[in-house]
Amino acid sequence: MSFKKTFFKNVLVTGGYNYLSQLIVFLSSFITARLLLPENYGLVGLITVFTNFISVFADSGISLAVIKSDYRHSYHKGMDGLALYIGLVLFVLTSLLAWPIASFYDNHALILPAIVLSLTFVTRSISIVRGALLSKSLNFNDIGKITLINTIVSILLTILLAYLGAEHWAIIIPQIITSIISIIYYEHKTNLGYHLYPFKYIKIAFRHTRNSIQNLLGFNLVNYWSRNTDNLIVGKIYGVNELGIYNRAYSLLTLPLSLVTGLMGTVLYPSLKKLNSEGGDINKEYTFVLKVISIIVYPIAFIFIMFPTELVSVLWGKNWLEVGTLLPYFGLLIFGQSLLSTTGNVLVLMNKERNLMVSGWFGAFFTIAGIAIGAYYSLQGIAQFYSLFFILFVLPFNMVYIFHNAMKFKLKPLLLFWLPIILLSLGIWLSCYFEHSGAKLILLLMMLVNLIVSSKNEIKSIMSIFMSKISSNRSSSY
Incomplete structure (x- = not known):
């Protein structure tokens, strides 16, 4: 069985349980948010x-x-x-x-x-x-x-x-x-x-x-604080109520990351390990996975950016409406973080844990800097500058240092994939900051068109796999 078919089979098995679990968590939040x-x-x-x-x-x-x-x-x-x-x-x-x-x-x-x-x-x-x-x-x-x-x-x-x-x-x-x-x-x-x-x-x-553990630990330590300095600052400066608001908003960011990239990563590492032992092309299959992820997370980001207050109101009621002011900026983070969060698995497989650690240090510095600057202004400012610094510094650095230098991806295909995402994300950030709904919608539609065009081969491949599965099920039923 090919890598793609085996990969999607395992994703569907794991995803069936994970998505059902997350659906239960999501529905239960209607109750717990009120209790x-x-x-x-x-x-x-x-x-x-x-x-x-x-x-x-x-x-x-x-x-x-x-x-x-x-x-x-x-x-x-x-x-x-x-x-x-x-x-x-x-x-x-x-x-x-x-x-x-x-x-x-x-x-x-x-x-x-x-x-x-x-x-x-x-x-x-x-x-x-x-x-x-x-x-x-x-x-x-x-x-x-x-x-x-x-x-x-x-x-x-x-x-x-x-x-x-x-x-x-x-x-x-x-x-x-x-x-x-x-x-x-x-x-x-x-x-x-x-x-x-x-x-x-x-x-x-x-x-x-020892070497693998040390490098991974070095990455995880700085990566943790790059993702949690905001919680520390909010809790210390703004108090437990505001931290509860912020954590609720952040949970909506981590939910799709868990559902999509967490799921993909769980299956991806052992699957690529098996592919590598068989002499397969890791970069080719990993590119396929990245493009699939970008398509899956788009609708989630779209809702966060265009309808944040409506979403929060329906889910958790009036006690949590302040969450809606943070969601557009966390929605922007979904695009980049969903793609970068799987790189660790591939770098470990390629014995390049040190590259992963350096990437973590760089990302942590600019993430923490953005959070610290935003905290000077407001709770919303933390989300705003967190996402802005991620788009301006973390994404371009990883495009060059991780994908080009460490993983040896060719530069031209990388630019064709990443540059539109970075530039459109920056434009959407500006439209959110200046509260221009029309510009947000236009830029989001441009992002969708770009994702579809750049991933047309991957979409065809996915459709082929599922059509083949449907045909085989029909044949077995006769």
């Missing part, structure tokens, strides 16, 4: 700025190293032990930092929730290698099942606890329960065993993957 207030989400957001940063160390590239390597059971057990020890250290570290974190925000109600939430470092560390083994074997059916199960459990618990008046605990407790469910399910499917090998196995396993 919980912005300050409830904001309080948890204050904690997760730090706990999510510390969680960067939890995986440290372990899952990608397991997928990439050709080592067997002893190596997997060594990496499993490494993940667990890291999880335990992070739990202790976060518990010790709970008081300083609360003091930073001058809110000591954060101490106990921070300690409880840090338990997830231990529980999730046990799932890292087991989940990676399922991905390595392209067993996306089981990965999708546990995603769906955890989503349903989490939503039901959140609604129940919120109804009972648990406030922020309704968001925290389900995270611990679902991480335990993942451990049980993954172990049942992989049979890796809970017995820890001696420490020497952990040292040997780490030695074999």
Whole structure:
């Protein structure tokens, strides 16, 4: 079976579960947004700025190293032990930092929730290698099942606890329960065993993957703060209510990134690993995936940019209308971030983790600079300058440094694909800033025409794959 057919088969399997899970989350937000207030989400957001940063160390590239390597059971057990020890250290570290974190925000109600939430470092560390083994074997059916199960459990618990008046605990407790469910399910499917090998196995396993882990960790650390400095600044300067508003808007940005690029990335890395081992053309197939992503995310960005207030009003009601002022700028970020977010998988596969780290540093500098400048003006200013600096600096740099220099894409096709996206995105940003609806619509339509023209071969290929699938299903039914 060709790469494209295998890739889309796995995407559809994983996507079926993921999209159903996200649909459940999306529909449940109608209820949770009315049971919980912005300050409830904001309080948890204050904690997760730090706990999510510390969680960067939890995986440290372990899952990608397991997928990439050709080592067997002893190596997997060594990496499993490494993940667990890291999880335990992070739990202790976060518990010790709970008081300083609360003091930073001058809110000591954060101490106990921070300690409880840090338990997830231990529980999730046990799932890292087991989940990676399922991905390595392209067993996306089981990965999708546990995603769906955890989503349903989490939503039901959140609604129940919120109804009972648990406030922020309704968001925290389900995270611990679902991480335990993942451990049980993954172990049942992989049979890796809970017995820890001696420490020497952990040292040997780490030695074999040290360079890869170090470079990935270097990228993840700076990439985290490039994506979360805004939460830190909003929480510190504007307070928990505004952070709840900002987080709700940002969740609408991460939702399509999770649904599209997160899904694609989950399937892409092990699929490209298999293609590479068979001597296939990685760049050709990766270009195909990028163009498919650009077409899929366009309608989402269009709605965010053209109808932000209407969307928020329908979804969550009047308590959240301020989210609408941020959405157009996050809608612009969807175009660029959805395309760049998959580069890490390819660079790791090509043993160019250092290029990934340098790209992360560059992007973090300009992202944080934009957020800091925007914070001087307003909450909306953060979203405005965040997206502007991403368009002006991060996209052009990655076009040249990552795609041309590191991945060896030819410059002319790159310019034909990226320049229209960058220039049109800048024009849309200006029309949003000056509130010119007519210009926004015209530029968005130009973006659509550009995407269709540049991706016509990919569209034909997709249609061919699906028509072939339909024909084969019809034949088998007779």
